[in-house]
Amino acid sequence: MGRKSLKTPRQQEIIKAFYQLAKKEGLENASIAKTAALIDINPSLVMHYFKSRESLIDSLIEFILDKYLLIYRIQDDVNAGPKKNLLKVIDNIFSNKWNALFADSVSYSCYSMAFRNKSIKRKYKDLLDTLRDNLQQLIADCKNRGILSVQDPVQTADIIFVLVDGAYYYLCLVSDKKEYQQKLNQYKKQAISLLNFVSSSAR
Amino acid sequence: MGRKSLKTPRQQEIIKAFYQLAKKEGLENASIAKTAALIDINPSLVMHYFKSRESLIDSLIEFILDKYLLIYRIQDDVNAGPKKNLLKVIDNIFSNKWNALFADSVSYSCYSMAFRNKSIKRKYKDLLDTLRDNLQQLIADCKNRGILSVQDPVQTADIIFVLVDGAYYYLCLVSDKKEYQQKLNQYKKQAISLLNFVSSSAR
DNA sequence: AAATAAATTGAATATACGTTCAATTTATTT
DNA sequence: AAATAAATTGAACGTATATTCAATTTATTT
Missing domain, CATH: 1.10.10 (Arc Repressor Mutant, subunit A)
Structure with a gap:
């Protein structure tokens, strides 16, 4: 009723x-x-x-953080093999698509609240850890099949996301489209080189 | 009068x-x-x-950005040689001292305004470029004297700061002091490895 | 059609904000 | 001591804010 x-x-x-x-x-x-x-x-x-504007902001943050996870879901082909999967995710991370999914401006504003709000801090930390963990699994898959050679997938995933976060921190300030694309490609290359793929004709 | x-x-x-x-x-x-x-x-x-709150914020941003440049001024010994100078700067960057100089929380809030304010955007971009340029010069000095071997000091300086910015983006969310220090050291190591110092008994 | 519960509105409150302007105080010079 | 100019105050303004509460509308069930 x-x-x-x-x-x-x-x-x-x-x-x-x-x-x-x-x-x-x-x-x-x-x-x-x-x-x-x-x-x-x-x-x-x-x-x-x-109940309050504060709780609305809280929901906004969850709304935004959920969008970050989409880098792992934009895979056309789930069973394309570990290497293709990993490269696809790297592609997604260093693509304008991902960046278009959400507004960095809002995310940075929310992020800055983490310094004074433990719940927000935890949410951001959890997201960043989840992002790293997912990537680490993809890297570990590749490592186990001899596709790439890294010492510690956890550390590699971490460093790659450090690179990503630092990259966008700079790129958000770049207005020139050419410079933006060139830098983005360069950072992407750097990330891929960290993965240390084993060169072979086989995939 | x-x-x-x-x-x-x-x-x-x-x-x-x-x-x-x-x-x-x-x-x-x-x-x-x-x-x-x-x-x-x-x-x-x-x-x-x-004149307005806006211009006060503008001054605040200049106040903050000036503090960033201090990493290059906390050198005890100016003529300590290029290698020591470079390492000292790296030390400063990856130290709690630098981080204590200013509040990241405020800086991130100001940074987020760059998305809607071209003048702020330019100021942040200029700062980041200045930071990179100063580091690049220190690296180039070392390269010219065969102390280290990198392809392009400009790119290396850029990548190192990408690493730095990404590092602090994560570290600001880390509450555990041990984890913080351990990660910070790890990132520092990564930065130093990018510098590819030539191993020799000479300094 | 009556009952019910959620959706939605409208009016009201108190508060803090940025900004203005004229008046006054204070230090320095002639 | 008079003149001057900057520092500083105090009162006032309109505005937008988050939040409240009671009243009303709307859809669904019995």
């Missing part, structure tokens, strides 16, 4: 609007009123689904 | 207070009123020296 709950889809809609607003005007300028106006609902409705 | 100008020292005092506030409560919560209260002056005085 009573009405069917619209909780989940409405919450999603609100988070998405809040995110788009933060992307456009900065997280610090993304307000509940503006968010409500964007999807043509009453500001009170936002408060109904999120 | 008239009164002696206190402009510069007052501005510095205000910026510093604003910075400390941003460090403690987050940049988004650092207000002009709070800043004035912190150093016991009238909020109007802040507005007198900075």
Whole structure:
């Protein structure tokens, strides 16, 4: 009896609007009123689904962090073999596609909150560790089949993501498209060289 | 005639207070009123020296970015030879000292504004390029004297800073002190290995 | 059709914000 | 001591903010 709950889809809609607003005007300028106006609902409705602005931001962070994991899901072919899988993921990481999935600006704003909010800190740390762990598994697969030769897949995965994070930290400031692409390719090469693939005609 | 100008020292005092506030409560919560209260002056005085909050933030960013350059100035001995100089800088970069110089939290908040503010974007880009250029010169010095062997000092300096920025991006999320130190050392080793020092008994 | 429960609205609150402007204080020079 | 110019204050402004609560609308069930 009573009405069917619209909780989940409405919450999603609100988070998405809040995110788009933060992307456009900065997280610090993304307000509940503006968010409500964007999807043509009453500001009170936002408060109904999120107890506070803080919890809305909390949901926004989860929304963003989930998107990061997509690098591992954009694989056309699941059983393409470990080498192809690994290279595909590297491709995804160093592609504009991934970067287009979410706005770095919002993510950096959220990230900066980790310094004062332990829950946010943990969420970011968990994500970064998950990203590393997934890559480590792909590397380990390749290592076990003699496709590449690295000492410790865990360390290699870690270093590669350090490279990735540092790369985008710089690249986000590069306006020139050519410079951007050239640097991105260079960083990608560096990452692949860290993987130390065994050169052979076989795959 | 008239009164002696206190402009510069007052501005510095205000910026510093604003910075400390941003460090403690987050940049988004650092207000002009709070800043004035912190150093016991009238909020109007802040507005007198900075036309707007925006320009105050602009000054804050310059204040922060200047601190980054200190890695190159903490050298006890200027004429210690190129190798020692380079290693000292690497030491500084991968030390807690440097990290203690400024609050990453504030810097990341400011950094995130670069996405919507071209002037801020340029300032950050310029800083990162300056940091790279200084390191490149130290590397080139060493290369010219056969101390190390790298293909292109410019690229090496770039990669090292990519490593540094990526390293701190992860490390800022690490609460455990042991893990922090261990990772930091590992990243430092990686950076040094990129420098490919020529092993010899001579220095 | 009545009952029910969730969705949604609208009005109201208090608060803090950035910014303004005129008035006043303070130090320095003539 | 008078003149000067900068430092500093205090009051006031309108605005947007997050959040509250009661009232109303809407869809679904009995």
